[in-house]
Amino acid sequence: MKFVIATHNEGKLVEFQRLLEPMGIEAITMDITEPEESGSTFAENAYIKAAAACQETGLPAVADDSGLCVDYLDGAPGIYSARFAEPGHRRLAILEKMQGVPMERRDAHFVSAVCCVFPNGDKVEAEGKCFGKIALESRGENGFGYDSIFEQDGVTFGQLTAEEKDARSHRGHAFAAFEQHLRAYLGQEEGGEPTVCGLDCSQCPGHDSCPGCGELSKGCMLAKCASQSSCGDCRPFVGPCGLKAQLIREFNALGIPDMEEVKDLNALLGSYINLEFTLPGGQKTKLWKDNRVYLGNQLCKRDSERCYGLTADEEWLMVAEYGENGAEPEIVVFQRRRK
Numbered sequence: 018m019k020f021v022i023a024t025h026n027e028g029k030l031v032e033f034q035r036l037l038e039p040m041g042i043e044a045i046t047m048d049i050t051e052p053e054e055s056g057s058t059f060a061e062n063a064y065i066k067a068a069a070a071c072q073e074t075g076l077p078a079v080a081d082d083s084g085l086c087v088d089y090l091d092g093a094p095g096i097y098s099a100r101f102a103e104p105g106h107r108r109l110a111i112l113e114k115m116q117g118v119p120m121e122r123r124d125a126h127f128v129s130a131v132c133c134v135f136p137n138g139d140k141v142e143a144e145g146k147c148f149g150k151i152a153l154e155s156r157g158e159n160g161f162g163y164d165s166i167f168e169q170d171g172v173t174f175g176q177l178t179a180e181e182k183d184a185r186s187h188r189g190h191a192f193a194a195f196e197q198h199l200r201a202y203l204g205q206e207e208g209g210e211p212t213v214c215g216l217d218c219s220q221c222p223g224h225d226s227c228p229g230c231g232e233l234s235k236g237c238m239l240a241k242c243a244s245q246s247s248c249g250d251c252r253p254f255v256g257p258c259g260l261k262a263q264l265i266r267e268f269n270a271l272g273i274p275d276m277e278e279v280k281d282l283n284a285l286l287g288s289y290i291n292l293e294f295t296l297p298g299g300q301k302t303k304l305w306k307d308n309r310v311y312l313g314n315q316l317c318k319r320d321s322e323r324c325y326g327l328t329a330d331e332e333w334l335m336v337a338e339y340g341e342n343g344a345e346p347e348i349v350v351f352q353r354r355r356k
């Protein structure tokens with residue numbers, strides 16, 4: 018099977034070839050007209066590029082769209098990352114706009130959206146993010162684009178090897194999810210039971226010390242393989258991607274007056290935290306999946322016998338309150354996280 022890769026970037030072609038070859042797919046390029054990237058999200062732009070290439074060539078087509086979003090700049094440059102300033106001046110433009118901004122207000126994230134469109138109109142897509150900060154100055158010679166001004170734990174992406182960057186980057190995460198979705202679409206799933214934490218055991222460096230899904234699903238609250246900080250493949254729950262630190266900030270920013278300050282979050286098995294809520298119409302609902310691991314914590318509600326339960330994943334954030342052992346649970350906040 019041949020897939021056309023909708024890019025003029027040689028580096029991206031090589032990455033896509035590496036990804037698609039094990040699936041028996043030959044990734045080729047053709048001279049394709051570049052459509053206007055008129056979408057308002059990365060996903061829309063990836064779709065526009067893939068759909069145009071598919072229509073022009075009659076082949077399944079894959080495209081991606083990516084960029085850097087800086088909180089202090091209200092998400093800019095975002096989808097305009099490639100057009101933000103003159104080539105060669107983009108990093109400097111960001112650093113200049115951030116001059117004098119303290120480290121705690123320099124949060125930023127990269128996004129990568131991948132999309133494959135088939136001639137019958139079907140599409141397979143995935144998105145990956147990675148969180149960090151805008152460095153005070155450019156550091157490191159590796160990578161490209163904004164790598165040398167984007168840092169995690171004090172190290173910029175420009176200071177990482179390609180392998181180190183792949184393991185934590187938005188594109189690495191997007192490719193991993195895309196591979197899973199594409200295999201599912203092509204009917205190439207490996208079969209077998211899904212793991213409790215959602216990770217592929219054969220790829221997890223925490224495999225040897227993990228007690229295994231049999232143990233974890235007996236109601237154990239900590240999925241060790243997803244919580245140990247050495248496990249670089251345990252997206253998105255560990256250090257480098259910064260999701261945990263970011264979520265702590267987001268929970269505290271909710272400003273719930275009688276909730277203690279959030280200082281830490283734990284990896285929690287979905288079945289342990291999946292309380293049943295009664296909606297205003299009387300319907301009952303559960304909001305999480307039993308067989309996934311989330312980040313969360315339980316905190317005291319001041320001057321009350323009740324507790325606050327915090328739960329979040331990459332997309333959603335919830336604070337619920339309840340009595341002993343989860344009695345009479347009520348949703349305090351349930352919201353999609355700001356992109």
Ligand code: IMP
Nearest residue numbers: 081082083084085098099161162163164
């Ligand atoms: P595009 O996906 O080729 O449109 O790239 C968008 C812009 O985002 C380019 O200007 C890149 O410099 C920037 N960008 C995307 N991914 C990365 C990355 O991994 N590191 C640094 N810059 C990136």
